[in-house]
Amino acid sequence: MIKAVLFDMDGVLIDAKEWHYETLNSALALLGLNISRTEHLAVYDGLPTKDKLKMLTKVRGLSPKLHDFLNAYKQKLTYQAVIEKCRPVFHHEYALARLKREGKYLAVCSNSIRATVQSMMEQADLLKYLDFFVSNQDVSKAKPDPEIYLTAINRLGFKPEEVLILEDNDHGIQAARASGAHVFVVGTPNDVTYDRIMNEINKIEAAA
Secondary structure (H helix, E strand, C coil), rough: CEEEECCEEEEECCCHHHHHHHHHHHHHHCCCCCCCHHHHHHHCCCCCCHHHHHHHHHHHHCCCHHHHHHHHHHHHHHHHHHHHHHHCCHHHHHHHHHHCCCCCEEEEEEECEEEEEHHHHHHHEEEEEHCEEECCHHHHCCCCCCCHHHHHHHCCCCCCHHEEEEEHHHHHHHHHCCCEEEEEEECHHHHHHHHHHHHHHHHHEEEE
């Protein structure tokens, strides 16, 4: 029986991939650097900004001394984007409200920093439905390592097979599958509806 549903945030509950791409490039532009959309989606999508900067040091020669500055500036730009663009989505509110009312435990597990998760969930009016959230600052290893999902599962006190995870990108899917939980891969935030989540839960429980 599925007792809890864990959600990735960007690309699952919040359509923020473009925001992260644009804000990272705005920060990198200060140094004359640029990442194409194709490269960002194929290589960097779903990773914490600090990990992206470490990769850019390896492949582009970005000075490690600039990491803290670029990360802080990027987070500032991201916060501005969240305030300007992040709004409630009815089918997400409905899905989480129904799941919560039906006794499911709900949490968000994101590679974003704590402040970004907090602000996005508040702006989307979803925070009130969550039992908690786990950010990249709450674990020692971010996705694709499964630690973030294992942390949430342990906090809930459930077995992995009692948990369903919604993910959208390769790094997150790898982490979710490595946790031992059931994984529902979504294409865009539009796929995250109550009916689709319940159809997945019903399939899992019917096969058990």
